[in-house]
Amino acid sequence: MTAFELRDLGVTLRNREVFRRVSLTISAGEMVGLIGPNGAGKTSLMRAALGLIPHSGQSSLANLTARDRARTVAWMPQAREIAWPVTVERLVALGRLPHLSPTGAIPERDQALIDQVIDRMDLGALRLRAASRLSGGEQARALIARAVVQDTPILMADEPTAGLDPAHQISTMKVFRDLADEGRAVLVSLHDLGLAARHCTRLILLAEGGVIADGPPAQVLSANLMARSFGISVWHENTVSGPVFQPLEVVG
Numbered sequence: 330m331t332a333f334e335l336r337d338l339g340v341t342l343r344n345r346e347v348f349r350r351v352s353l354t355i356s357a358g359e360m361v362g363l364i365g366p367n368g369a370g371k372t373s374l375m376r377a378a379l380g381l382i383p384h385s386g387q388s389s390l391a392n393l394t395a396r397d398r399a400r401t402v403a404w405m406p407q408a409r410e411i412a413w414p415v416t417v418e419r420l421v422a423l424g425r426l427p428h429l430s431p432t433g434a435i436p437e438r439d440q441a442l443i444d445q446v447i448d449r450m451d452l453g454a455l456r457l458r459a460a461s462r463l464s465g466g467e468q469a470r471a472l473i474a475r476a477v478v479q480d481t482p483i484l485m486a487d488e489p490t491a492g493l494d495p496a497h498q499i500s501t502m503k504v505f506r507d508l509a510d511e512g513r514a515v516l517v518s519l520h521d522l523g524l525a526a527r528h529c530t531r532l533i534l535l536a537e538g539g540v541i542a543d544g545p546p547a548q549v550l551s552a553n554l555m556a557r558s559f560g561i562s563v564w565h566e567n568t569v570s571g572p573v574f575q576p577l578e579v580v581g
């Protein structure tokens with residue numbers, strides 16, 4: 330089942346074309362990693378898909394009202410700013426806002442979901458701490474939890490694992506993968522190609538002003554495409570504990 334579609338999407342910022350003619354269909358159940366070198370346009374692609382920046386072409390999400398969009402897509406931007414001194418528990422609960430009745434009371438069912446996600450994101454010990462005073466990685470986990478609690482059919486996250494320690498990077502990718510396996514569509518931009526290789530069902534490689542590869546991780550992470558897009562040599566092997574991918578050297 331199609332979760333969202335982009336048709337001939339293009340973004341030009343300050344007279345510079347970032348990418349053009351990107352057409353994609355993302356389906357329910359897919360865990361899609363968006364990869365590409367710095368400045369390739371990963372953030373711009375996600376923001377344009379959400380209708381947050383001017384673009385050419387179409388995105389099936391761009392014309393939703395703000396409320397409908399918040400009920401359809403949980404969006405985790407790269408900038409992680411927690412402006413208010415709310416507790417972690419309250420911050421996560423804010424993810425339910427698009428679903429609340431006008432009285433604003435949190436229903437019991439919602440509280441159970443909030444508790445479950447706090448547990449899943451390993452935030453139990455932090456739940457009564459002021460979110461604005463957590464470390465960068467702890468704040469990232471709280472913001473991911475807020476997005477997960479939104480309980481939407483689509484999840485989009487811009488570099489969600491940046492700044493997390495290895496254990497929390499892995500557990501966060503597993504949470505996203507579980508959400509995809511449960512039938513949601515997940516799109517995450519990633520610089521860690523090892524995590525992308527292990528946890529994504531599909532990779533989209535953005536470079537040279539467009540999508541230059543789209544398919545299963547083993548295909549997109551090929552030596553040729555990695556040399557062409559990132560200028561790196563790589564080591565990639567299927568092991569008993571899953572695919573292992575390691576960038577090796579800068580080439581060319």
Ligand SMILES: Nc1ncnc2c1ncn2[C@@H]1O[C@H](COP(=O)(O)OP(=O)(O)OP(=O)(O)O)[C@@H](O)[C@H]1O
Binds near residue numbers: 343369370371374
């Ligand atoms: N507000 C803006 N005005 C002008 N140019 C911009 C603006 N935002 C981004 N750009 C430019 O657009 C290009 C794509 O940026 P974008 O942040 O989408 O890339 P990215 O692939 O997400 O990069 P990174 O991996 O470094 O996060 C870059 O060259 C960037 O300098």
